Structure formats: C-alpha cells, structure tokens
Amino acid sequence: MAIELNVNGKVHSVDVPNDKPLLWVLREDVGLTGTKFGCGIAQCGACTVHLDGQPMRSCIMPASAAAGMKITTVEGVESPAAMAIRTAWRELDVVQCGYCQSGQMMSATALLESNTSPTDDDIDNAMRGNLCRCATYQRIRAAIHRAADELEA
Amino acid sequence: MLGKIDTRHLVRPALSRRSFLTVVGLSGAGFMIGCSDSSDTEPLAETGPADAPQPATQSAMGPFVRIGSDNTVTVLIKHLDKGQGVTTGLPTIVAEELDADWSQMRAEFAPADPTRYNNLFFGPFQATGGSTSIANSWTQLRQAAAGARSMLVDAAAARWQVPAADIVVAKGVVSHAASGNEASFGELASAAADMTPPAEPALKDPKDFTLIGTHVSRLDSNAKTDGSAIYTLDVTRPGMLTAVVQHPPKFGATVASFDPTAALDVPGVSEVVEIPRGVAVLADSFWSAKKGRDALEVVWAEADAEQRDSSELLDEYKALAEQASLPARSDGDVSAALASADNVVRREYAVPFLAHATMEPMDCVVELREDVCEIWTGAQLQTGDQMVAAHITGLQPEQVIINTEFAGGSFGRRAVPGSDYVAEAVTIAKAIDGRAPVKLIWTREDDMASGFYRPMSYHIMEGALDSDGNIGAWRHRLAVQSILAGTAFEGMIQDGIDSASVEGSRGLPYAIPNLQVDLYDVADVGVPVLWWRSVGHTQNGYVTEAFIDELAVQAGKDPYELRRELLKDHPRHLGVLELAAEKAGWGEDLGPGRGRGIAMHESFGSFVAEVVDVTVNEGGEFSVDRVVCAVDCGIAINPDVIRAQMEGGIGYGLSAALREEVTLAGGEVQQRNFDRYRPLRIDEMPDIDVHIVPSAEAPTGVGEPGVPPLAPALVNALADATGRRIYRMPIGDQLEA
Ligand code: FES
Numbered sequence: 098m099a100i101e102l103n104v105n106g107k108v109h110s111v112d113v114p115n116d117k118p119l120l121w122v123l124r125e126d127v128g129l130t131g132t133k134f135g136c137g138i139a140q141c142g143a144c145t146v147h148l149d150g151q152p153m154r155s156c157i158m159p160a161s162a163a164a165g166m167k168i169t170t171v172e173g174v175e176s177p178a179a180m181a182i183r184t185a186w187r188e189l190d191v192v193q194c195g196y197c198q199s200g201q202m203m204s205a206t207a208l209l210e211s212n213t214s215p216t217d218d219d220i221d222n223a224m225r226g227n228l229c230r231c232a233t234y235q236r237i238r239a240a241i242h243r244a245a246d247e248l249e250a
Numbered sequence: 251m252l253g254k255i256d257t258r259h260l261v262r263p264a265l266s267r268r269s270f271l272t273v274v275g276l277s278g279a280g281f282m283i284g285c286s287d288s289s290d291t292e293p294l295a296e297t298g299p300a301d302a303p304q305p306a307t308q309s310a311m312g313p314f315v316r317i318g319s320d321n322t323v324t325v326l327i328k329h330l331d332k333g334q335g336v337t338t339g340l341p342t343i344v345a346e347e348l349d350a351d352w353s354q355m356r357a358e359f360a361p362a363d364p365t366r367y368n369n370l371f372f373g374p375f376q377a378t379g380g381s382t383s384i385a386n387s388w389t390q391l392r393q394a395a396a397g398a399r400s401m402l403v404d405a406a407a408a409r410w411q412v413p414a415a416d417i418v419v420a421k422g423v424v425s426h427a428a429s430g431n432e433a434s435f436g437e438l439a440s441a442a443a444d445m446t447p448p449a450e451p452a453l454k455d456p457k458d459f460t461l462i463g464t465h466v467s468r469l470d471s472n473a474k475t476d477g478s479a480i481y482t483l484d485v486t487r488p489g490m491l492t493a494v495v496q497h498p499p500k501f502g503a504t505v506a507s508f509d510p511t512a513a514l515d516v517p518g519v520s521e522v523v524e525i526p527r528g529v530a531v532l533a534d535s536f537w538s539a540k541k542g543r544d545a546l547e548v549v550w551a552e553a554d555a556e557q558r559d560s561s562e563l564l565d566e567y568k569a570l571a572e573q574a575s576l577p578a579r580s581d582g583d584v585s586a587a588l589a590s591a592d593n594v595v596r597r598e599y600a601v602p603f604l605a606h607a608t609m610e611p612m613d614c615v616v617e618l619r620e621d622v623c624e625i626w627t628g629a630q631l632q633t634g635d636q637m638v639a640a641h642i643t644g645l646q647p648e649q650v651i652i653n654t655e656f657a658g659g660s661f662g663r664r665a666v667p668g669s670d671y672v673a674e675a676v677t678i679a680k681a682i683d684g685r686a687p688v689k690l691i692w693t694r695e696d697d698m699a700s701g702f703y704r705p706m707s708y709h710i711m712e713g714a715l716d717s718d719g720n721i722g723a724w725r726h727r728l729a730v731q732s733i734l735a736g737t738a739f740e741g742m743i744q745d746g747i748d749s750a751s752v753e754g755s756r757g758l759p760y761a762i763p764n765l766q767v768d769l770y771d772v773a774d775v776g777v778p779v780l781w782w783r784s785v786g787h788t789q790n791g792y793v794t795e796a797f798i799d800e801l802a803v804q805a806g807k808d809p810y811e812l813r814r815e816l817l818k819d820h821p822r823h824l825g826v827l828e829l830a831a832e833k834a835g836w837g838e839d840l841g842p843g844r845g846r847g848i849a850m851h852e853s854f855g856s857f858v859a860e861v862v863d864v865t866v867n868e869g870g871e872f873s874v875d876r877v878v879c880a881v882d883c884g885i886a887i888n889p890d891v892i893r894a895q896m897e898g899g900i901g902y903g904l905s906a907a908l909r910e911e912v913t914l915a916g917g918e919v920q921q922r923n924f925d926r927y928r929p930l931r932i933d934e935m936p937d938i939d940v941h942i943v944p945s946a947e948a949p950t951g952v953g954e955p956g957v958p959p960l961a962p963a964l965v966n967a968l969a970d971a972t973g974r975r976i977y978r979m980p981i982g983d984q985l986e987a
C-alpha cells in the first residue's frame with residue numbers, strides 16, 4: 098500500500114505491505130540505514146527513532162501507523178540537544194562497535210529535550226531500554242551529563 | 251584464541267607455493283615496503299568528469315600505508331574492528347613512527363589477502379582474535395611507518411638538494427631548517443613512493459614517543475555517531491535479494507521435507523531453497539523474507555539431533571569431571587599431598603553455556619559473478635572465509651573478494667572455523683545460480699538459537715591446607731567440550747588437550763608445591779561451541795580465583811595478602827594486584843551489608859586485577875557499586891581505548907555473571923531473544939575506575955583480559971558481605987533463597 102512518510106523533514110512516498118515495520122521501511126525503502134535492527138521485539142532499542150519528538154521502537158511499529166507524523170532518524174536529528182549529544186559522544190569516545198549507538202543517541206536526545214538537567218535516575222529511566230553489548234554505559238551516562246551541561250551553559 | 255594455524259588442516263590448501271614463501275621469508279614489514287604491485291599506486295578514486303575537481307591521488311608506501319595528495323595518511327587495517335578499537339590503535343602506531351599529525355590519519359580495512367595481511371602469530375592466515383591485533387602488528391607497523399617516513403625524507407632531500415640527515419619530520423610536516431624548505435606529506439607522496447625503502451628502518455626510542463601513550467580521539471567516532479558507518483546489515487547491491495533461513499530447532503537436525511507453498515504466497519518472496527542447514531526464503535526485502543520464513547512448513551529429521559536438557563548434560567559433566575585424567579599440568583605429588591593434609595577443602599563449580607549475543611545479528615552479503623565471489627561481512631577469519639567460499643563455489647581462494655565491514659560486536663562469534671553464516675550466504679547465492687546478490691540476515695532468534703556458545707563446564711577443586719594455613723596442594727579437575735575438536739583447527743590439539751579448555755588453569759601463577767590440572771574432554775554433545783570473549787579464561791578464571799579466595803578465608807588469611815605471598819616471583823601479576831588493591835582502599839571497613847572482593851588473572855599476555863564492591867540487602871538482592879581495575883598490557887598505546895576495553899570487558903563479564911545462561915529443553919535453546927536472555931542494562935552498570943600500570947614491555951591485547959577477573963571478584967565480594975559463596979553461574983537469585 099502506498100503511504101507518505103515525513104522523514105527528517107522530507108516527504109517520501111513508499112509502496113509497502115501495511116504491516117511492514119517502520120524500521121525496515123526506513124532502511125530498505127527510504128534508504129536510511131543508520132537505524133539498526135537488534136531484536137525486533139522492542140527489547141534492545143537499536144531501532145529507536147523519534148515520532149513527533151518522542152522516542153519510539155521502530156521495529157514493532159508498522160510504517161503505516163507513522164504516516165502523518167514527523168519521523169526523525171539519527172541521520173536527520175539536529176536539534177540543539179541532538180548536537181550536544183553528538184558532540185559529547187565524540188568528545189568522550191563513547192562508541193565501541195557502535196551498532197547500538199544510533200538508538201542510544203536518539204533516546205538520550207529525547208531525554209534532554211524534555212529534561213535539561215537529568216539526574217542519574219532520570220538517565221537510568223530514559224536509557225534502560227537501550228542495550229549495549231559493548232557495555233559503554235559508563236560513558237553514555239557521562240556524555241549525557243556533559244551534553245546537559247553544554248546546553249545549560 | 252588461536253596459536254599458529256596449520257593450513258594443512260583447513261578446508262583445502264589455499265596458498266600457492268609462491269605466496270607461502272613470501273610469508274615465511276618475511277621478517278617484518280620493512281621487507282614489504284615498496285614491494286607492492288604497481289597497481290597499488292594507481293589513484294583509488296575514479297576520474298570524474300573533466301570539470302570536476304581533481305580527486306586526491308594516493309601513493310602506496312608498502313601494503314599498510316597510503317599517503318594522499320590531499321595530505322591524508324590512510325592505514326590499511328588487516329584486522330576486524332568490532333569495537334575493540336583497532337581502527338584507532340593501529341593508526342596510532344603508524345602515526346607515531348611516521349611523525350604524522352593525528353588529524354591527517356585515516357583507517358581503511360585491508361582486502362583479504364594472507365600473503366600481505368596475515369596475522370603474524372597465526373602463520374599465513376589473516377585473522378583477528380586472541381587479543382593479538384596490537385601485539386602482532388606492533389613491530390610490523392612501526393617498521394612500515396618508519397620506512398615510509400624515510401622515503402618521504404629521501405624525496406624531500408632529492409627535491410631540495412640537501413642531506414637527508416638534516417631533514418626534520420614533525421606533526422606531518424617535513425622541513426629543512428637551513429634552507430627554510432618545508433613540505434607536507436601530501437606534496438611529497440608521489441615522489442616518495444618512487445624512493446627505495448630502507449632495508450632496516452630505524453625505529454624510535456620509546457622515550458621519544460609523542461602520540462603513543464597520549465589521548466587521541468577514535469577515528470571511528472564520527473561515522474558511528476551520525477549513522478554513516480556501514481555495517482554488513484547496511485550493504486546494498488543492485489538487484490539484491492534478502493534471505494532469511496528456517497534453521498533446525500535442535501542442533502544436528504536436518505530437513506526431512508518442506509512445503510514452500512505458503513512461503514511463496516507471501517508477496518515479495520521469489521524463491522525457497524533447501525540448504526544443508528535448513529531452508530532459505532528469498533525475497534525483495536527482509537520483511538517479506540521473514541514473513542515467508544515464518545509461513546514455511548518444514549518437517550525435521552531429528553534422529554541425530556541433540557535432544558537432551560542442559561540439566562541432564564550438567565549431571566553428566568559432573569560425573570565426567572570426577573574421571574578427568576588428561577594431565578594438563580602436574581607439579582609435585584598432588585595425590586600424596588591431599589592424602590596427608592590436615593584439611594582438604596573440596597568445592598564444585600558449574601558454568602553454563604553462554605551466547606555471544608552481539609548487537610548486530612549474523613549477516614553477510616554475497617555476489618557471485620563470473621570467476622568471482624564477492625563478500626561483504628564483518629570478517630574475522632578472512633583467510634578461512636575465503637577458503638570456505640572457494641570450496642563451495644569451486645573457485646580459488648584468491649577469487650574470493652572479501653570486503654571487511656564494521657561489525658556490530660563479535661566477542662569471538664565471527665571467528666568460526668567453518669565460517670557458518672558466511673558459508674550459508676554463499677550456499678544460498680549458489681543455490682539461485684548467482685542470479686542476484688544475496689543478503690543473509692539472521693533474526694535475533696536465529697542468532698540466539700542456531701549459533702555457537704561458550705562451552706558449559708563442570709569443575710572439581712581440591713586444596714590442601716596445613717595447620718599454618720599454607721596451601722600444600724591444589725587439584726583442578728574439569729569436564730568441558732573442546733572448541734577445536736571436529737573443526738579445521740583440530741590439528742592444534744596437543745596430547746588430547748585443547749588449550750582453550752585449560753587456559754587460565756594450567757598456567758596458575760601461585761607458588762603451590764603440588765599442583766595438578768586434569769581434563770575430561772567431553773565428546774558427543776551436539777551443541778556447537780566457540781571462543782567467547784577470553785575463551786577458557788572465562789570459566790577457569792572464575793573457578794581458580796573464587797577457590798583461592800575461599801582457601802584464604804578458610805586458612806584465616808586475608809585473600810589479598812595470601813595472593814601477594816604466593817606471587818612473589820611474578821612481578822607483573824603482583825603489580826596489578828597491588829595497584830588495584832591500593833586504588834580500591836583494600837582493607838578499609840565498609841560497614842554492614844557491604845562486601846569487597848578481589849581477583850587477578852592473566853590472559854593473552856595481559857595482566858588484570860579487579861576489586862568489586864557490592865551492597866547486599868536483607869533479602870539477598872544486591873547491587874554492584876564499583877569496580878576498580880588495574881591492567882598491565884605492556885606499552886599503553888591508546889590509554890583511553892584500554893580504559894574503554896576494560897570498562898566493556900567488565901560490563902560483559904558482569905552481565906554473564908549476573909544472569910546470562912543458555913539452557914536447553916529437549917535440545918532446544920530456551921532463550922531466543924532479549925526477553926529471556928537479559929544482558930546488563932545501564933542501571934546495573936557499576937562505576938568503573940581503570941588504572942594502567944606503566945610499562946616498557948611490548949604491547950599486548952586488551953579486548954578480552956578485562957573479562958575473567960570480574961566474576962570471581964564479584965562472588966568473592968558477595969561472600970565477604972554475606973558469608974555465602976556462589977558455586978553455580980550465573981548468580982541469578984541464589985542469594986535470595
Ligand atoms: S530492534 Fe527494535 S527494540 Fe530491538
């Protein structure tokens with residue numbers, strides 16, 4: 098079925114099965130591969146994107162349900178919070194294999210957009226859904242704090 | 251992970267005599283500088299339309315270093331980067347000897363070619379593993395870079411007509427003070443490539459290092475934070491089909507029959523093909539292929555399949571451990587010492603199967619063209635993958651092109667002797683006659699239930715204490731499956747002993763006069779096993795360091811002091827032990843409900859000690875509050891990458907110790923996704939404080955050695971807090987009972 102998706106500010110018209118998850122439509126039909134597949138059952142967060150600014154697991158959401166919403170992926174996220182997150186991630190060299198990091202950054206960006214000075218508990222709550230098998234968690238926490246400080250400054 | 255690989259045991263002999271001699275005759279990279287094909291000096295970029303800006307040309311300075319007319323220095327990375335940081339570590343070595351500026355450094359994965367890019371520790375075999383990437387590249391890349399530097403200097407000397415000895419190189423600038431001449435690497439590159447490389451380039455005195463040991467930012471950080479880094483999952487080829495496979499539910503089951511009708515009815519599905527390990531559904535997208543796979547009806551022949559529960563297996567292992575008699579180490583007379591001892595402490599430990607559970611499930615892209623098989627994957631054993639693909643396609647290994655991609659984790663999983671998922675992808679591409687490129691994607695369920703596992707093991711420990719609390723004897727008997735048996739690397743098993751089974755036990759450094767390690771090599775278990783981040787050290791580090799701790803407490807001694815006494819002749823072990831204890835404040839009173847444990851372990855030539863602090867509540871629930879880690883890995887090339895690998899290794903080890911376990915019911919894996927296999931999450935990550943022992947020794951690896959001390963330090967901390975010891979991994983809710 099043909100649907101229109103607004104991804105990173107651009108409208109894409111795609112013809113896909115109506116149960117095809119947004120994750121795979123983004124990757125295969127829109128051509129944006131920064132959003133990753135890790136589990137397919139909303140347990141790992143590798144597929145996190147923003148829908149109207151809210152972090153969502155795109156692996157379980159049919160793309161058809163996202164029609165009419167603003168979809169933002171790691172390639173297109175550029176709010177001040179997103180820029181602060183990206184900068185902090187780079188300054189602290191958070192990444193190891195990097196595979197989970199698109200999802201981590203999308204969750205972290207959404208956190209900072211709603212909470213400019215998160216506590217450790219806030220970070221736990223916002224980031225608990227994002228697995229990192231390389232266990233970069235200590236740096237993720239530090240980078241979120243650093244990005245928050247940058248935004249406050 | 252591996253020792254020298256004897257290629258006679260591989261699928262088929264792959265290397266021509268000529269290439270083999272090249273490798274054997276190789277004393278270091280200096281030999282190779284300037285020996286590359288002329289094609290290497292061709293510009294890499296296609297020439298664009300006439301009005302386009304001239305693309306940068308690249309000059310090869312041997313097989314490892316290319317310098318661009320745009321002043322970039324590209325290091326060809328012969329290893330896989332799965333997060334451990336070789337795309338930063340190896341360029342650091344090059345930049346140091348080349349006197350380059352860090353901002354001009356780039357990294358690119360080398361092609362698969364064992365004649366140029368073999369792992370020097372493994373013979374003529376390109377591979378990443380055993381935490382060897384830095385160690386085996388250290389001298390090779392220093393020589394390669396020093397040679398390239400000398401060629402740049404010679405080119406400048408010729409251009410400026412001045413003596414080479416008066417030329418200085420610093421931060422990417424070549425200069426001659428007296429004449430005031432100055433040039434960038436880029437300006438000199440093409441002339442330098444024509445210079446004769448020195449036979450034995452002079453290497454820097456380590457005291458003159460300016461980059462090594464300092465902080466440089468990771469070269470892969472940018473691409474991995476804007477979505478542009480390409481993993482295998484992201485590779486697309488024109489006309490590509492995606493394949494999803496129905497694997498057998500039990501290890502060793504085969505396809506009896508299948509009905510493709512329902513699968514073929516799914517829109518987008520184009521083909522259903524039987525392969526040796528299941529049935530593959532090909533479609534125009536992952537979603538259609540997966541829906542087709544899920545609709546497929548397969549009848550399995552299970553006569554030869556593993557059908558037991560893991561609990562039954564564990565009972566068998568327990569009985570077999572009693573019979574362990576393959577001698578892995580024998581010092582003194584353990585039987586006599588145990589028989590005559592005042593006090594013999596005997597403990598048994600059970601360690602489960604574990605999944606690697608990389609964040610990126612296994613995947614591989616294959617394109618068959620006339621006389622070429624081209625592969626895109628996070629290749630870890632490139633030479634083995636080439637041989638396997640050649641065997642399947644009937645091509646020569648040189649006709650198999652491998653594009654090594656960033657891997658979303660490996661932890662050992664991508665180094666498979668039979669190249670399981672690569673072979674699967676090539677087989678599928680061949681089954682459709684190469685009609686379209688194929689991208690094989692394993693779902694998480696495939697990855698968890700159809701893969702390879704850290705072997706399960708059972709251990710019986712005995713220690714003899716005399717009346718002064720000295721350890722007079724130590725016996726370790728274990729039952730475990732061999733990783734190498736039945737693989738192409740079987741020839742590396744010596745006297746019936748797979749070193750992966752006993753590593754971390756037979757090398758016990760403690761001064762104990764009577765010491766014996768006996769193995770029972772378990773056969774006839776259908777579960778495929780593989781090296782899992784730190785391999786045998788994962789189980790043996792746990793049991794040996796947990797047991798010595800318990801012996802210390804039984805002997806009325808401080809566990810740290812006892813270790814110190816027994817390590818007098820091992821300065822590097824002692825060094826990390828003392829540093830970790832000092833930084834952690836060993837000996838201070840922690841107050842009620844808290845505990846502190848220590849463990850120390852050497853693996854892959856690196857030494858790591860960890861001190862774990864826990865808080866345990868009345869109900870037995872606990873949190874891991876802090877881990878202090880000390881590491882000695884020789885010269886610390888990238889201290890921040892070393893810290894990151896210790897943090898990651900500790901998190902990985904903690905994840906396993908807390909909850910990870912793969913169990914079988916009737917032969918079927920019960921943990922098929924992250925709902926039941928539940929890795930560590932951010933709220934459980936302790937504060938980790940890493941300290942690096944200054945060292946002038948040659949550098950060794952850091953990808954694995956952070957893992958082994960964590961589990962024993964944790965159970966020792968829990969024992970300190972509660973008096974209760976953990977003999978069965980994972981810890982789970984055992985303390986809550
Ligand atoms: S892939 Fe969506 S949460 Fe794991």
Ligand code: FES
Nearest residue numbers: 194195229230231
């Ligand atoms: S960086 Fe590898 S999974 Fe997070």
